[in-house]
Amino acid sequence: MLDVAWSVDELARTRLAFSPLWEIVASAGVLRHPGEHALHLPWVKQAAAALDEAGVDVTPLADLVAGRHVPRFLAPAPASPVPELADELADLRDVPARAVRRELERMDPPRPAALTRLHRDPEAGLERLANLMERYWAVALAPAWPRMRALLEGDVLHRSRLLAAGAAQDLFADLAPAVRWTDGGLTDAGRRVHAPGASHGRGLVLAPSVFVWPRVVSRTHAGSQPVLRYPARGLAGLWEAGGTQSPAALRGVLGRSRSILLAALATPADTAGLVRRTGLKAAVVAKHLELLALAGLLTTTPDGMHVRTVAADELVAAGG
Incomplete structure (x- = not known):
């Protein structure tokens, strides 16, 4: 705790x-x-x-x-x-x-x-x-x-954007079912995550993880910064390859290929990885990635990893 x-x-x-x-x-x-x-x-x-x-x-x-x-x-x-x-x-x-x-x-x-x-x-x-x-x-x-690194970096990027947007409480919104921000504090499995008295001044390390699933692991130690390790966003699709499905409502708005690509980007991936995940041809993937980027629905990191934006996350969630 x-x-x-x-x-x-x-x-x-x-x-x-x-x-x-x-x-x-x-x-x-x-x-x-x-x-x-x-x-x-x-x-x-x-x-x-x-x-x-x-x-x-x-x-x-x-x-x-x-x-x-x-x-x-x-x-x-x-x-x-x-x-x-x-x-x-x-x-x-x-x-x-x-x-x-x-x-x-x-x-x-x-x-x-x-x-x-x-x-x-x-x-x-x-x-x-x-x-x-x-x-x-x-x-x-x-x-x-x-x-794995793309998945973890995608989680960090997502939560960094939330923090930059001033939505600090949203950092904890989907860490895990047991973790919630309520009434100005953090709870872990129904237990209050705080200490009476003055704060220690070190804050918290939020550490997304692949293999911590299905648990959330917290660690405190005198003199060091507390750590909360939680399953990274999009983990369910980490080991999948090919056959990505997209919600019907999303296909109606974006079309089949773009909706499949957004669904496949539940975890960040490079272009070759998206070809493997979706079964789409490389030229089709490249074309529609460019259109999605122009629409503000994905960004690409310097090392070539494509990541859904917050707007795209909301669109996929609504479509699903």
Whole structure:
């Protein structure tokens, strides 16, 4: 449960960020219990086969995320909006030994042999763990990262626009069913997310995530900025390919191709990705993307990712 005294000052310090390191941690939990994460089964099937073929044993990592308590050193607040995995792993290697031991001692017993080794020699253990995470990333997540990153960046862009438009309360409107902004404060599963007394002055990190689904995870720690991790917008379509359907009402207004493209952009994608998702020809996709951009219904990032605008989101929602 979060422990934040909400005020205008706190909200002004709230920021948006996501973390490759966290996606490693959360995805390892998905691999361990795939039945609890049906949405990600297409990824689970591919990743498990690739890890087996590459001979990557993720057991030491899976053991760390198996219980109710994920060690804090595995899930720090992202230091920047889009941190690099190499920087996050460098920070992981530098975690003090006493912090590692303290977090391991909080975990549910019994402690597997690999974690006992980590507790006995944290410096060497963190080096082994970081190396394993690098290999795991390269085999299981790097192939999907462009798609995942586009989804996460799209969520950040959407909420940044809401914040810039002065609709700070709308930041929380669709984070998850359990999270609501009511009466000037945040509630989590019906519980008030605030602390009595003065605010701590650090605000909140809103961190969209792919593999946190279907949960919302909050973390507070003395001296650091609280983090709220939630499923990114458009996650339901992340692993889909081809056959995109559009609402009939939307087709009546925009036409078949443009309505299909807007529906497919529930998650950001580049032009080639939209061709795969929709089954439309590349020339048709390019033509209609240009028309949608002229109408103010999509924008294109410097790296070529197409993103629906807020107006387009509202149009699709109304049409659906």
